[in-house]
Amino acid sequence: MYxxxxxxxxxxxxxxxxxxxxxxxxxxxxxxxxxxMLLAISFSxxxxxVIIDSLIGQIFTIMVLTVAAAESAIGLAILVAYYRVRxxxxxxxxxxxxx
Amino acid sequence: MYLLVLxxxxxxxxxxxxxxxxxxxxxxxxxTSSCITVSAIISCCIFYETTLxxxxxxxxxxxxxxxxxxxxxxxxxxxxxxxxxxxxxxxVSALVHIYSTGYMSxxxxxxxxxxxxxxxxxLMVVLVTSDNYIQLFIGWEGVGLCSYLLINFWFxxxxxxxxxxxxxxxxxxxxxGLVLAMLMIFKEFGTLExxxxxxxxxxxxxxxxITIICLLLFLGAVGKSAQLGxxxxxxxxxxxxxxxxxxIHAATMVTAGVFxxxxxxxxxxxxxxxxxxxxxxxxLTAFFAATTGAVQNDLKKVIAYxxxxxxxxxxxxxxxxxxxxxxxxxxxxxxxKALLFLSAGSVIHAVSDEQDMRKMGxxxxxxxxxxxxxxxxxxxxAGFPYLTGFYSKDLILELxxxxxxxxxxxxxxxxxxxxTAYYSMRLVYLTFIIETNSKREVxxxxxxxxxxxxxxxxxxxxxxxxxxxxxxxxxxxxxIPPIVLGSIKIIPLALTLVGVDAAxxxxxxxxxxxLSGSFLGTKPKGGLSVYFYQSVYTFFNSAWQFNYVxxxxxxxxxxxxxxxxxxxxxxxxLLEIMGPRGVSRVLIKLTQKFSNLQSGLVFNYxxxxxxxxxxxxxxxxxxx
Numbered sequence: 231m232y233x234x235x236x237x238x239x240x241x242x243x244x245x246x247x248x249x250x251x252x253x254x255x256x257x258x259x260x261x262x263x264x265x266x267m268l269l270a271i272s273f274s275x276x277x278x279x280v281i282i283d284s285l286i287g288q289i290f291t292i293m294v295l296t297v298a299a300a301e302s303a304i305g306l307a308i309l310v311a312y313y314r315v316r317x318x319x320x321x322x323x324x325x326x327x328x329x
Numbered sequence: 330m331y332l333l334v335l336x337x338x339x340x341x342x343x344x345x346x347x348x349x350x351x352x353x354x355x356x357x358x359x360x361t362s363s364c365i366t367v368s369a370i371i372s373c374c375i376f377y378e379t380t381l382x383x384x385x386x387x388x389x390x391x392x393x394x395x396x397x398x399x400x401x402x403x404x405x406x407x408x409x410x411x412x413x414x415x416x417x418x419x420x421v422s423a424l425v426h427i428y429s430t431g432y433m434s435x436x437x438x439x440x441x442x443x444x445x446x447x448x449x450x451x452l453m454v455v456l457v458t459s460d461n462y463i464q465l466f467i468g469w470e471g472v473g474l475c476s477y478l479l480i481n482f483w484f485x486x487x488x489x490x491x492x493x494x495x496x497x498x499x500x501x502x503x504x505x506g507l508v509l510a511m512l513m514i515f516k517e518f519g520t521l522e523x524x525x526x527x528x529x530x531x532x533x534x535x536x537x538x539i540t541i542i543c544l545l546l547f548l549g550a551v552g553k554s555a556q557l558g559x560x561x562x563x564x565x566x567x568x569x570x571x572x573x574x575x576x577i578h579a580a581t582m583v584t585a586g587v588f589x590x591x592x593x594x595x596x597x598x599x600x601x602x603x604x605x606x607x608x609x610x611x612x613l614t615a616f617f618a619a620t621t622g623a624v625q626n627d628l629k630k631v632i633a634y635x636x637x638x639x640x641x642x643x644x645x646x647x648x649x650x651x652x653x654x655x656x657x658x659x660x661x662x663x664x665x666k667a668l669l670f671l672s673a674g675s676v677i678h679a680v681s682d683e684q685d686m687r688k689m690g691x692x693x694x695x696x697x698x699x700x701x702x703x704x705x706x707x708x709x710x711a712g713f714p715y716l717t718g719f720y721s722k723d724l725i726l727e728l729x730x731x732x733x734x735x736x737x738x739x740x741x742x743x744x745x746x747x748x749t750a751y752y753s754m755r756l757v758y759l760t761f762i763i764e765t766n767s768k769r770e771v772x773x774x775x776x777x778x779x780x781x782x783x784x785x786x787x788x789x790x791x792x793x794x795x796x797x798x799x800x801x802x803x804x805x806x807x808x809i810p811p812i813v814l815g816s817i818k819i820i821p822l823a824l825t826l827v828g829v830d831a832a833x834x835x836x837x838x839x840x841x842x843x844l845s846g847s848f849l850g851t852k853p854k855g856g857l858s859v860y861f862y863q864s865v866y867t868f869f870n871s872a873w874q875f876n877y878v879x880x881x882x883x884x885x886x887x888x889x890x891x892x893x894x895x896x897x898x899x900x901x902x903l904l905e906i907m908g909p910r911g912v913s914r915v916l917i918k919l920t921q922k923f924s925n926l927q928s929g930l931v932f933n934y935x936x937x938x939x940x941x942x943x944x945x946x947x948x949x950x951x952x953x
Contacts, residue, residue: 325929
């Protein structure tokens with residue numbers, strides 16, 4: 231009965247993926263897309279925990295939120311350090327390492 | 330004693346070859362000559378024991394090939410054929426050794442030369458004494474190798490190098506025939522020993538296989554004995570020193586082919602087709618070489634072609650199943666041809682290394698002894714009655730006439746007898762009798778050679794006179810003289826006399842002036858007959874254009890094939906493209922393409938990751 235909410239989670243996740251793949255300018259948008267994907271996953275997990283009536287999904291959700299917070303903190307820190315060195319955070323200028 | 334005849338030459342070759350520096354020039358000469366002389370004496374004893382007392386000796390030495398089916402021990406076989414060959418080989422070789430000490434004096438590499446000569450003798454003895462085909466093949470290849478080394482003795486001369494390579498390669502064509510024949514023999518009989526094969530022949534093996542074996546064996550003999558088709562190495566091999574020509578191309582190496590046929594005689598008896606081929610090839614060779622020899626101007630080449638011609642006789646005699654006659658001719662030929670070659674060497678020595686007969690003449694006054702010797706040799710070669718050549722040559726012709734179905738061979742042989750007489754007398758005439766054509770200082774400097782040269786010559790001359798008469802009873806004891814008409818019997822002799830007469834007549838009658846141009850190579854002024862004469866002369870002088878034809882149609886095409894097809898198309902083409910170069914090129918391109926996927930752009934990486942994750946999940950969800 232809650233399965234229709236699953237669509238929201240999937241759509242959000244795909245939006246996040248598209249945000250990473252199609253975004254060619256801004257690194258912050260990329261980080262935000264990752265957050266969005268994590269949120270979509272967390273949403274789906276809470277949904278499933280309700281559906282299957284198990285708490286473990288919610289525990290995982292809290293852990294994912296924690297990890298997401300830590301991850302975005304470190305990501306933003308790297309971003310700031312990167313900005314200090316390069317003076318720009320354009321994604322296109324990230325291509326120093328080529329195959 | 331039986332082993333000594335084998336190992337004395339080997340010993341002298343090793344000592345002279347490896348310790349030549351220690352024993353010096355003179356030491357090498359004396360050592361090798363005495364070793365081979367002792368070997369010759371021993372082989373005379375062997376001849377006495379095995380042939381005259383008719384007690385053939387078989388010695389098994391050690392086990393060599395010892396598989397399940399193929400057991401071929403090293404073994405020696407001394408029967409009458411071997412001992413007769415041994416006497417010829419070792420005695421001629423001993424005389425050649427002694428001769429070389431005089432002839433080659435002043436050459437800086439005498440120990441090497443003597444070592445090669447001894448080694449050659451050793452391998453030839455191995456060839457004739459072996460009791461199986463494999464051991465025979467050692468000697469067979471060995472004499473080819475030694476002929477290479479000896480023809481190439483003056484290795485700084487490009488012509489000698491070329492001639493040696495030619496001799497080696499053309500011999501190798503025949504060797505392939507022998508190897509294939511050995512394979513066939515093993516397949517057919519399961520053994521390679523002569524005795525076993527001979528006894529197995531009574532079981533009536535399949536005829537066509539025997540024919541193939543015989544034809545392959547004959548191919549081997551064609552290469553080694555310089556029969557028509559593979560004969561071109563023999564005249565070129567005259568580039569070596571004269572004693573080498575005497576040893577290799579008179580008494581030993583070229584006779585190996587005839588020896589092979591005689592040894593495989595029981596096999597040949599099983600195949601009439603092969604015998605016919607042998608006869609026809611031999612007769613054609615005899616005729617071909619005689620016509621060519623009649624117009625050669627090089628002293629040694631005349632003798633070389635006469636060797637070729639006489640080998641044709643021997644092979645022809647084998648083809649009509651008269652092996653003992655062939656062997657008899659081989660023995661006689663060994664003596665008088667060695668005499669001819671060595672006396673030719675003496676002549677060449679006297680006129681300061683000039684070989685062209687047109688630049689000789691009048692030498693009868695300066696070197697009379699050599700004249701007498703070369704005359705004996707030539708008369709013996711021409712089959713003059715009561716000299717050595719007469720006993721075997723006339724008999725061969727009569728026997729050929731007796732086989733009515735190849736009378737063709739008789740007439741070719743008789744014509745060759747005429748031409749043989751003509752060119753041997755022409756040789757004597759141009760060299761000794763006509764007015765001299767040589768330079769004044771050369772002519773005045775002509776002198777008889779020393780004792781070490783004349784003594785072997787005199788011994789060989791005695792051999793050329795008496796061997797035929799003495800060995801007649803032994804060699805021809807089982808030959809029934811054919812019944813032929815007196816007029817037929819007289820034909821070869823008459824033709825010989827005509828040939829001798831023609832050789833002298835050409836001296837008495839000067840060459841017509843319009844014909845003389847053809848000798849000098851200028852354009853003839855005469856009519857069609859002169860042109861005809863000239864073209865015939867050129868044709869014969871260039872040995873029926875065999876070299877030209879073979880070079881043009883076979884060798885050149887094989888070279889072209891080798892360069893264009895095997896080298897350029899296959900080696901540097903297909904194999905390179907499919908092999909190292911092509912593979913490396915494709916791999917480099919592929920890896921470059923793959924590494925270009927890593928563009929360094931984050932969103933591309935993300936896309937790739939997502940695409941492949943999706944694929945992974947998709948394939949994981951497929952029902953298995």
